[in-house]
Amino acid sequence: MGITKSEHFTDEQNELATLAKAIGHPARIAIIQHLIKVNSCVCGDIVNELPLAQPTVSxxxxxxxxxxxxxxxFEGASICYCLNEEGFEKxxxxxxxxxxxxxxxxNQCC
Amino acid sequence: MGITKSEHFTDEQNELATLAKAIGHPARIAIIQHLIKVNSCVCGDIVNELPLAQPTVSxxxxxxxxxxxxxxxFEGASICYCLNEEGFEKxxxxxxxxxxxxxxxxNQCC
DNA sequence: TATTTATATTGCAATATTACGATAATAAAA
DNA sequence: TTTTATTATCGTAATATTGCAATATAAATA
Known part of the structure; x- marks a missing residue:
């Protein structure tokens, strides 16, 4: 059904799944890696880095x-993005x- | 388009995304947590643990x-499942x- | 204020995921 | 060999995700 029965799982399980799911796309891995490399950057920089259109990056x-x-x-007309420690801490x-x-x-079976 | 342009990302990025994506569902978090708790178990045990039908768990x-x-x-008629260190190592x-x-x-912006 | 620049949102098409009933496959037990 | 138990696969419906063109929004600048 494409619909996850999240109400049957614990808050912790749902939260961990949400975080892992967010990481679970190569573009988003690339964004995280880029932010580690340059510390912080604006959306346009990432659009230049990735082979994706601006709305997709956004x-x-x-x-x-x-x-x-x-x-x-907000940093002038741009928005400066960087990693959020909180999420990764979880x-x-x-x-x-x-x-x-x-x-x-x-003593595992496999 | 629902189709990830994986050919435009590095093998490492695609591999990490695949791993994170696999973890990114509460049922699969629950399965991993259960395997940590009981070390190893068969599919039927997980079906009893989770609020999901057998084909879904499978x-x-x-x-x-x-x-x-x-x-x-394989362990008799059942299949004994446990964590695979290799995947988590990556x-x-x-x-x-x-x-x-x-x-x-x-010196971050945020 | 009008223009430019940067980012977000909308709308939509293509594809993927989730879930499960029905059924198949496999192996042990009777 | 038939039955039973266990897991996998198929088919399908409902929903979610991905990607982008078009457009909107917001802020700086001319």
Whole structure:
């Protein structure tokens, strides 16, 4: 049905899924990587970096912003975007759990 | 168009996106969390855990398996699933970069 | 105020995802 | 070999995502 039964999962599960989903597109990975490289930049810079039209980039930025992974500040006529620590902090714990588990696991079937 | 222009991105970007996308659904988060809790289990156990029908769970397991995040071994009539270290290892570096960056960042616009 | 520049929104077509009933496939048990 | 148990696949409906042209909005500048 294309509709996720999110009401049947915990808030934590839904939140983690939303964050991972936002990261789950190569254009949005590229945007994150670019922001790490240049620290902060405006939408137009990303349009020049990526093989996508301006409305498409704007849409990807919106999704990253909604998920809490980036934030934007007005800077004259442009909007300056950079990573939002808060969003990444939320994912951190999840992957830490997994890594801790994988380092200590024993007696698995596979 | 609903079609991702993956040919315009690097292999690394596409691979990271595929992994994140696979994690980006609450049911698949729940499956991963369950596997951490019980170490390994069969599909039927997950069907009992989640509010989803068996074909739906099977489909989610397939996606996690295709992404390299879980693996399954035949164990009698059942299939025993557990986490696949390989997949998570690939994401680890990406988040490590982000966390290192966020810990040292300065002079941001926002 | 009119123009330019930068970004967002709308509308739409193409494609992908989610979910599940029905059914198939596979292997153990009777 | 038939039955039972377990998981996978098929088919399909509902919904979501991706991408972009066209357009709107907002702020700076002439």
């Amino acid at each position: 849409q990807h930025l919106k999704e990253l912003k909604n998920a809490g992974l980036i934030k934007g500040n 994912i951190k714990g999840f992957f830490k759990n997994i890594n801790d588990y994988l380092e200590n696991k024993k | 489909q989610h397991l397939k996606e996690l398996k295709n992404a390299g995040l879980i693996k399954g071994n 994401i680890k570096g990406f988040f490590k970069n982000i966390n290192d960056y966020l810990e040292n960042k300065k």
